[in-house]
Amino acid sequence: MYYIHITFFMDVYTPAEDTLLLLDNLKCGDSVLEVGTGSGYIAIECAKRGSRVVAVDIDDDAINYAKKRAEEEGVSVIFKKSNLFEKVEGTFDTIIFNPPYLPGNAIDIKDLQWAGGGDYGDEIIIKFLKEAHRHLKKNGEIYIILSSHNRKSLIISHPYKFRRLASLKLAFHEIYVYQLKKA
Numbered sequence: 289m290y291y292i293h294i295t296f297f298m299d300v301y302t303p304a305e306d307t308l309l310l311l312d313n314l315k316c317g318d319s320v321l322e323v324g325t326g327s328g329y330i331a332i333e334c335a336k337r338g339s340r341v342v343a344v345d346i347d348d349d350a351i352n353y354a355k356k357r358a359e360e361e362g363v364s365v366i367f368k369k370s371n372l373f374e375k376v377e378g379t380f381d382t383i384i385f386n387p388p389y390l391p392g393n394a395i396d397i398k399d400l401q402w403a404g405g406g407d408y409g410d411e412i413i414i415k416f417l418k419e420a421h422r423h424l425k426k427n428g429e430i431y432i433i434l435s436s437h438n439r440k441s442l443i444i445s446h447p448y449k450f451r452r453l454a455s456l457k458l459a460f461h462e463i464y465v466y467q468l469k470k471a
Contacts, residue, residue, distance in 0.1 A: 300353045303329040305456060306433050306463055310386055313453040313465040314431040316341075317381025321423060323372060323416065328354025328365065330384055335363035339382070344370035372416055379425045387413050389435040389463070410438040417446040421470055430468035436461045447471045 307329055316334035322343040325331050331343035331354065343365055345351050351367050358365045368375050388394070391409040405411045413434065420430055431453075434443065444450050448468040455464045 300327050300347070300350045303327055305458065306386055309454055309456050309463065310384065310431060310433055310465055314384060314467075315382065315429065317428065319378075319380045319425075320382045320384065321376060321380040323376075323383065323385045324387060325354050325367070326350050326386070328357050328367070330386070331365050331367075332358050332361050332363055334382070334384075335365050336361070341365045342368065342376070342378075342380070344368045344372075344376060346371045372412075373419045373423060376423055379423055379428070381425050381428050383420055383424055383428065383430045385413075385416055385420075385430070385432045387416060387433065389413065389433055389438060390461075391437050405438075408437055408439045409435055410443060413438065413443060414446075417443065417448070420468075421447065424470060426470065428469070432466050432468065434464045434466055436463075 311330055311333055316337045316339040318339060320334045320339040320341045322331040322341065325343035325345045328343055331341045335341045343354060346369065348369060351369050355367050370376055388405050389409045391405060391407055393406065405413065424430060449471050451467045453465045453467050455462055
């Protein structure tokens with residue numbers, strides 16, 4: 289069980305049920321990449337567990353806030369501004385992504401914290417899956433949150449082995465933590 293101590297900094301995604309469900313069900317490898325780090329909560333927790341962590345986000349406010357939190361927690365995390373894998377180099381044992389999985393169209397960058405995945409909430413997830421394998425070590429693992437709104441058949445058509453680890457029913461949908469490995 290994890291306790292969240294977050295002070296709001298501008299408009300950065302605050303860890304919620306999805307963050308905790310993901311953290312409770314993932315295994316941080318030696319090298320970790322967190323895509324869409326937001327507040328940096330998961331990246332910082334993996335660093336506390338001894339992982340070498342790179343965390344990226346498209347939002348400058350998120351990167352600045354996460355850097356400040358990592359300093360306060362006394363851990364080393366490399367934070368970079370990046371749209372998905374745009375500025376990511378190398379391969380990782382673990383890749384973590386809590387994407388904008390709800391349906392909707394982003395009006396600005398702040399909307400991408402929760403929605404912006406198109407009609408089914410999975411457009412960014414699909415972009416992620418098309419590139420993630422290039423940054424995953426041979427026996428590496430991806431941990432991702434998906435929603436009951438997403439088109440599962442389209443998502444699982446990508447070349448990964450999918451394993452559902454956990455689920456949580458929320459007010460208007462259900463979320464799932466999946467572990468993916470190269471097929």
